[in-house]
Amino acid sequence: xxxxxxxxxxxxxxxxxxxxxxxxxxxxxxxxxxxxxxxxxxxxxxxxxxxxxxxxxxxxxxxxxxxxxxxxxxxxxxxxxxxxxxxxxxxxxxxxxxxxxxxxxxxxxxxxxxxxxxxxxxxxxxxxxxxxxxxxxxxxxxxxxxxxxxxxxxxxxxxxxxxxxxxxxxxxxxxxxxxxxxxxxxxxxxxxxxxxxxxxxxxxxxxxxxxxxxxxxxxxxxxxxxxxxxxxxxxxxxxxxxxxxxxxxxxxxxxxxxxxx
Amino acid sequence: xxxxxxxxxxxxxxxxxxxxxxxxxxxxxxxxxxxxxxxxxxxxxxxxxxxxxxxxxxxxxxxxxxxxxxxxxxxxxxxxxxxxxxxxxxxxxxxxxxxxxxxxxxxxxxxxxxxxxxxxxxxxxxxxxxxxxxxxxxxxxxxxxxxxxxxxxxxxxxxxxxxxxxxxxxxxxxxxxxxxxxxxxxxxxxxxxxxxxxxxxxxxxxxxxxxxxxxxxxxxxxxxxxxxxxxxxxxxxxxxxx
Numbered sequence: 001x002x003x004x005x006x007x008x009x010x011x012x013x014x015x016x017x018x019x020x021x022x023x024x025x026x027x028x029x030x031x032x033x034x035x036x037x038x039x040x041x042x043x044x045x046x047x048x049x050x051x052x053x054x055x056x057x058x059x060x061x062x063x064x065x066x067x068x069x070x071x072x073x074x075x076x077x078x079x080x081x082x083x084x085x086x087x088x089x090x091x092x093x094x095x096x097x098x099x100x101x102x103x104x105x106x107x108x109x110x111x112x113x114x115x116x117x118x119x120x121x122x123x124x125x126x127x128x129x130x131x132x133x134x135x136x137x138x139x140x141x142x143x144x145x146x147x148x149x150x151x152x153x154x155x156x157x158x159x160x161x162x163x164x165x166x167x168x169x170x171x172x173x174x175x176x177x178x179x180x181x182x183x184x185x186x187x188x189x190x191x192x193x194x195x196x197x198x199x200x201x202x203x204x205x206x207x208x209x210x211x212x213x214x215x216x217x218x219x220x221x222x223x224x225x226x227x228x229x230x231x232x233x234x235x236x237x238x239x240x241x242x243x244x245x246x247x248x249x250x251x252x253x254x255x256x257x258x259x260x261x
Numbered sequence: 262x263x264x265x266x267x268x269x270x271x272x273x274x275x276x277x278x279x280x281x282x283x284x285x286x287x288x289x290x291x292x293x294x295x296x297x298x299x300x301x302x303x304x305x306x307x308x309x310x311x312x313x314x315x316x317x318x319x320x321x322x323x324x325x326x327x328x329x330x331x332x333x334x335x336x337x338x339x340x341x342x343x344x345x346x347x348x349x350x351x352x353x354x355x356x357x358x359x360x361x362x363x364x365x366x367x368x369x370x371x372x373x374x375x376x377x378x379x380x381x382x383x384x385x386x387x388x389x390x391x392x393x394x395x396x397x398x399x400x401x402x403x404x405x406x407x408x409x410x411x412x413x414x415x416x417x418x419x420x421x422x423x424x425x426x427x428x429x430x431x432x433x434x435x436x437x438x439x440x441x442x443x444x445x446x447x448x449x450x451x452x453x454x455x456x457x458x459x460x461x462x463x464x465x466x467x468x469x470x471x472x473x474x475x476x477x478x479x480x481x482x483x484x485x486x487x488x489x490x491x492x493x494x495x496x497x498x499x500x501x502x503x
């Protein structure tokens with residue numbers, strides 16, 4: 001999709017919203033079809049592929065052994081980064097990480113980190129000397145809209161199916177990484193004046209602000225982010241939060257189902 | 262080549278460690294049109310390698326100084342995902358990926374009818390998601406199918422294949438252990454319809470006879486892979502969709 005006529009697109013989204021419709025025929029809070037595949041890449045210690053409408057994202061988990069921070073001698077570390085490389089869309093240019101890719105990585109990172117699903121003390125090998133550094137890399141291959149939710153899903157699914165490669169580093173036996181929870185993100189975009197769930201590429205192009213909500217297993221908030229220009233009311237937030245609870249539960253079940261295989 | 266001569270790579274029965282014969286290729290699968298955002302795309306699995314290529318364009322060439330008045334420029338980026346290798350690699354370009362991108366672009370320029378699109382640019386993005394020796398060849402194959410999928414006219418596609426030498430024996434299609442501990446690697450890009458060569462690299466130690474045998478294996482494998490490439494494109498456009 002080329003950014004030729006965003007103002008015409010904006011008018012069209014307004015017109016559709018007045019009739020309670022969306023540009024691809026979905027209802028206001030309907031998501032697109034989601035496919036999740038785990039353990040799909042040979043060298044990654046945990047991996048997942050998410051196909052979410054026209055969006056395709058891989059996440060891979062790698063481990064390294066590092067020296068702990070002096071003030072936290074028993075704690076390992078977790079880092080989640082994202083790359084919006086030119087492969088994903090004609091709008092992405094080569095070069096150093098863009099503000100957009102940094103935001104994506106950090107929002108996903110916060111949701112996982114703050115949910116407490118990884119106990120940093122569990123990543124200790126020898127206190128003060130050796131701890132595991134866990135790195136989740138998000139690789140966007142096709143941006144068809146709502147890369148945040150797809151990235152969040154790929155990241156947690158890759159993490160939950162990761163195996164700690166202790167044998168390769170000569171520090172014990174390989175074991176599955178302990179992950180106590182499945183934080184899931186739900187994203188909303190103002191298109192045609194009201195919030196819709198799971199924005200498509202057109203809605204991102206012709207819409208306003210977006211809101212990302214990450215919920216843990218107990219329904220607690222673990223990360224929030226408002227992006228782009230625009231303001232929203234407390235009532236609007238209450239409405240989308242209720243939708244987010246339902247969407248996150250559905251996706252959490254999907255992750256659990258894949259882990260069972 | 263790694264040059265660790267004492268690692269055993271051939272079994273007593275003459276087969277290789279993974280059970281392949283000397284002139285046997287790892288299994289290859291190809292799918293065209295895998296990325297909805299791209300103008301053309303392909304995914305190639307070659308053994309445990311996974312390579313994805315996306316093509317964008319022809320589009321306006323920016324910055325202007327890269328424009329050529331009589332033809333299109335092909336802008337290739339070969340990139341390994343951070344999780345594609347044993348140890349994580351830091352995101353971003355390095356010397357290896359820059360070199361591979363350069364020679365891949367030059368080989369693709371030899372088959373794409375670039376003179377049809379003066380002053381424009383064709384972007385080819387090659388992403389390696391999993392690496393098990395032979396990623397540049399899988400990348401070239403994926404790029405060729407992606408260019409064809411994008412409808413960009415070409416004289417021929419390019420098939421990426423490699424042969425090499427392990428324990429003084431020429432073998433087709435080195436896997437990771439053979440690449441690490443073998444004696445030579447000869448990756449080439451072959452035009453299947455003419456047998457011409459558009460991409461050539463080599464490192465290690467090969468006699469002229471060994472080179473000739475390795476090339477013979479490469480040409481044989483290129484024919485096999487070409488059939489899979491054509492089949493992928495046929496499947497993509499079967500039934501009148503798109």
